[in-house]
Amino acid sequence: MTEGARHRPPLGPVSIGAADPRYVDLVNGVNTRFTGSPDHIRVVGSAEQTVQAVQDAVDAGRRIAVRSGGHCLEDFVDGPDTRFLIDMSQLDEVYYDPGMGAFAIEPGAQLGAVYRALYKGWGVTIPGGSCPTVGAGGHILGGGYGPLARLHGCVVDYLYAVEVVVVDETGTARSVVATRDSEGELGDLWWAHTGGGGGNFGVVTRYWMRGHQDSDDPADLLPRPPSRVLDSMVVWPWQDMTPERFRTLLGNHARWHERNSAPGSPGAAMFTVLGVMHQASGVILSNCQIDADAPGARELLDDYVACLDEGVGLGPHHTVLTRPWLQSMLHPTLPDTVTGMRSKGKAAYLRKGYTDGQLDVMYGALTDMDYGHPGCGVLFMSYGGQVGAVAPDATATAQRSAVLKAFYVDLWKDPAEDDRHLAWIRAAYRDMYAHTGGVPVPDESCDGTYINYPDADLADPEWNTSGVPWHTLYYKDNYPRLQRAKAQWDPGNVFRHALSIALPED
Numbered sequence: 001m002t003e004g005a006r007h008r009p010p011l012g013p014v015s016i017g018a019a020d021p022r023y024v025d026l027v028n029g030v031n032t033r034f035t036g037s038p039d040h041i042r043v044v045g046s047a048e049q050t051v052q053a054v055q056d057a058v059d060a061g062r063r064i065a066v067r068s069g070g071h072c073l074e075d076f077v078d079g080p081d082t083r084f085l086i087d088m089s090q091l092d093e094v095y096y097d098p099g100m101g102a103f104a105i106e107p108g109a110q111l112g113a114v115y116r117a118l119y120k121g122w123g124v125t126i127p128g129g130s131c132p133t134v135g136a137g138g139h140i141l142g143g144g145y146g147p148l149a150r151l152h153g154c155v156v157d158y159l160y161a162v163e164v165v166v167v168d169e170t171g172t173a174r175s176v177v178a179t180r181d182s183e184g185e186l187g188d189l190w191w192a193h194t195g196g197g198g199g200n201f202g203v204v205t206r207y208w209m210r211g212h213q214d215s216d217d218p219a220d221l222l223p224r225p226p227s228r229v230l231d232s233m234v235v236w237p238w239q240d241m242t243p244e245r246f247r248t249l250l251g252n253h254a255r256w257h258e259r260n261s262a263p264g265s266p267g268a269a270m271f272t273v274l275g276v277m278h279q280a281s282g283v284i285l286s287n288c289q290i291d292a293d294a295p296g297a298r299e300l301l302d303d304y305v306a307c308l309d310e311g312v313g314l315g316p317h318h319t320v321l322t323r324p325w326l327q328s329m330l331h332p333t334l335p336d337t338v339t340g341m342r343s344k345g346k347a348a349y350l351r352k353g354y355t356d357g358q359l360d361v362m363y364g365a366l367t368d369m370d371y372g373h374p375g376c377g378v379l380f381m382s383y384g385g386q387v388g389a390v391a392p393d394a395t396a397t398a399q400r401s402a403v404l405k406a407f408y409v410d411l412w413k414d415p416a417e418d419d420r421h422l423a424w425i426r427a428a429y430r431d432m433y434a435h436t437g438g439v440p441v442p443d444e445s446c447d448g449t450y451i452n453y454p455d456a457d458l459a460d461p462e463w464n465t466s467g468v469p470w471h472t473l474y475y476k477d478n479y480p481r482l483q484r485a486k487a488q489w490d491p492g493n494v495f496r497h498a499l500s501i502a503l504p505e506d
Contacts, residue, residue, distance in 0.1 A: 011045030011090045013053065026087060029070030029078055030133075033342040033418065036078035038065075038085040045090050047175050047205040050165045054173040054203060057084035058494060065497070066203050068107040069135020071338075073345045074454045076199055076497035086203060088137055094118065096218045102160045102208035103222060107137025112330050119326050124222035126209055127152040130332045133339065140207050142452030143195040143397040145405075147271040147289045147329075150261070150385030152223040156194040156395050160210045164189065166202035167494045175205065185488045192485035195397030197451035197474070200482070200501045201489050225325045226291035230298065231333050234286040234305050235317045238279045247359045248311045249284070250276070253380065254353020254404065256307045261384030261403040268385030269294050270304065273334060277377030279367045287333050292322050341375075341411040344422055346429045347453035348440035349383070349402035355445075358432055365428040375411035376424060380404050398476040399447045407453060426463060437466025439473060448473040456498045470499060480504075 016022050017040060026043075027036040039062060042053040057064045062083035065076065069089070072078075077085070092108035094117035103124075105114055112132025118124050127148035129139060144155025161179040166189075168174070178190035192201055210221040236249065253274050260267025270290040277284070286308065290297050298320075305318055321333075354362070366377060384403040392398045410425040412418075430438040433446075439458055440446045449455070451474045457463040458470040471479045483504040486493075493503055 007093060007095060010049065012043050013045065013049040014043040016041040016043065026085070027078060029067060029072055030339045031071075031073060031343050032340060033344070033415075034075040034078035036065075036082050036085060037080065039083045041085045041087060043087040043090055047163060047165065050086065050088075050091075050203050050205050051173050051175050053084075053086050054165050054167060054494075057086075058167055058171050058173060060084070063496075064203075064494060066137070066199065068137025069110060069133065069139070071131075071134050072138065072198075072454070073343065074456050074498065076454065076499070079497070088203075088205075089135070091205060096122065097208060100161060100208045101221075102210040103218070105136050105140070105207045105209060107135060107204050107207070109136045110134065111136060111139060115326060115329050118222065119225065122219045122222075123224055124219060125225045126155050126158055127223060128155050130329065130334075131336055131338075132330050132332075133336060136207065137204055138198045139452065141193055141196065141198050141204060143395075143450070144452070145383065145387070148223060148225060149387055150268040150271055150382055153386040153390060154195070154395070154397055155209075156397055157390055158209045158211055158222060159190070159194055159207060161208040162190060162193045162204055163206040164193070164202040164204050166489045167492060169491045171492065179208075188481065188485040189489050192396055192482055192489075194395035195451070195478075196482050196485070196501065197454070197499070199495050199497045201485060202495060226293060227325060228292040228322055229289050229325050229328050230292045230301055231321045231323050231328055232286075232288040232290075232301055232305070233319050233333055234288070234308065236284045236309075236312070236314050238282055238284060240314060241279075241284065243360060243363050245312050245314065246363045247356050249308060250274075250359055250362075250380075251353055251356075252308045252310055252312070253286070254350070256304060257382060257384065257403040258352055261382075261388070263386050263389040265385070266296065266300060267304075269297070270300060271382045272304070272380075273382075274380040275334070275377065276362070276366065276380070278372070278374050279369070280372045281374040281377070289328060337375075337411060341413060342415065342418065342421075343409065343411045344425050345410075345453050346408040346425060346455045346457070347449045348406045348433075349399045349447035349449060350380075350404040350406055350445065351402055351447055352445045353404075354432070361431045361434075362428070365424070365431070368424075371420075371424050373410070373412070373421065373424070376421070377409065379407040379409065381407065392476065393478060393481075396475065396478050396482060398478045399450070402447045405450060426457060430463060437464060437468070439464045439466050439468065441466050441468050441473070442476060448476060451475070451499075454499050459499060471501075474499070
């Protein structure tokens with residue numbers, strides 16, 4: 001442990017079996033479509049306890065899964081093969097570590113708690129996501145982005161070091177620290193945690209975050225968020241949204257991002273989420289956030305809204321609130337509608353907008369009243385800006401030229417309706433990418449997809465007929481180095497799931 005590590009005695013370890021009354025509360029994450037049945041659950045409160053938990057699982061021959069915040073979209077944690085679940089939720093401190101000259105974030109810390117601690121203590125933040133209940137453990141490891149990413153880059157662009165429990169070729173668990181300055185195998189381990197995704201190399205017990213500048217003042221080491229933001233909501237009625245208007249609206253939105261997503265451009269100060277849910281929801285909406293005190297902020301926002309509605313002509317309803325930044329992040333305008341629901345998600349990085357033909361396919365799927373479910377649709381999140389200032393191989397996050405992320409989602413409650421909802425989202429996504437084998441193959445308009453929105457269908461030849469393997473969609477040319485890190489740090493493939501990094505072939 002470095003100086004300044006942990007401010008309270010660690011919890012546990014706590015061992016929980018199926019007969020324990022706490023068990024039923026610990027075998028589900030956010031997505032209730034998956035319920036695990038592990039033989040053993042271990043709640044840990046320190047790196048040392050995590051080492052012991054991993055060792056106990058390896059010695060018993062039990063497959064390990066790890067949960068921090070529980071937001072995994074697939075059954076990588078709560079699947080039938082998980083026999084030993086390590087719960088990191090109580091390993092949740094956030095503090096400045098003077099020994100490392102960086103901010104320590106433990107994996108169980110939820111993003112809302114991370115923002116509160118960094119901002120209240122030092123006036124800084126990380127450019128992470130807008131769902132305050134997401135755990136830092138998986139969010140950081142998969143790349144991480146949010147409303148400030150266009151100004152400051154991905155979360156992993158600030159990863160200075162990682163503490164991770166690994167298992168060597170003898171089956172021995174140990175804790176190692178790899179930093180941005182490490183070389184050789186340790187350098188590969190650090191790099192693998194800058195977007196390589198969870199469940200691949202070991203169990204992260206601590207991240208250290210800082211920028212690349214040198215300073216003795218912690219307040220200079222991470223980005224400073226705005227004091228106030230403009231939170232904007234623009235709403236169009238679905239009722240009169242013809243196919244022509246739909247194409248125009250979504251085309252306008254994409255073109256605005258194509259023009260306003262260069263690093264350092266004024267438009268990079270604004271982050272938007274365009275929510276295009278099924279017609280049964282009644283509305284299409286855009287939520288925007290921008291620094292209220294940035295030069296020309298209101299003019300930029302008004303220009304964006306006017307651009308979106310140009311040629312649509314439905315006169316959207318536009319409201320703007322000025323709120324403190326931290327309040328906006330802890331209580332977002334678009335509330336969490338995922339927790340406690342059954343869900344399926346799919347995603348894509350977009351370098352430019354969809355073609356008219358693709359938008360007609362989307363319109364058809366979202367106006368299919370035989371399906372008529374308000375909980376399905378597509379979210380378009382702003383990307384680009386400072387994200388694009390980093391080389392694709394500088395971190396494991398390879399997609400640096402995209403200007404938007406598209407997230408296809410379906411949410412429901414009744415288990416008896418699983419097949420119906422899965423059929424809709426799978427068909428809609430396949431049809432959108434029919435020209436590239438049903439998946440977002442990297443090309444001039446698309447750049448693959450995001451590992452923090454995992455989709456096991458991409459590894460299924462029934463749904464991916466492109467001939468392009470799933471790992472190219474997620475990691476592009478970075479996959480061989482990730483495989484090298486896997487061979488170096490998890491030679492026994494202890495940490496694995498349906499989309500885990502594969503050991504290289506001999």
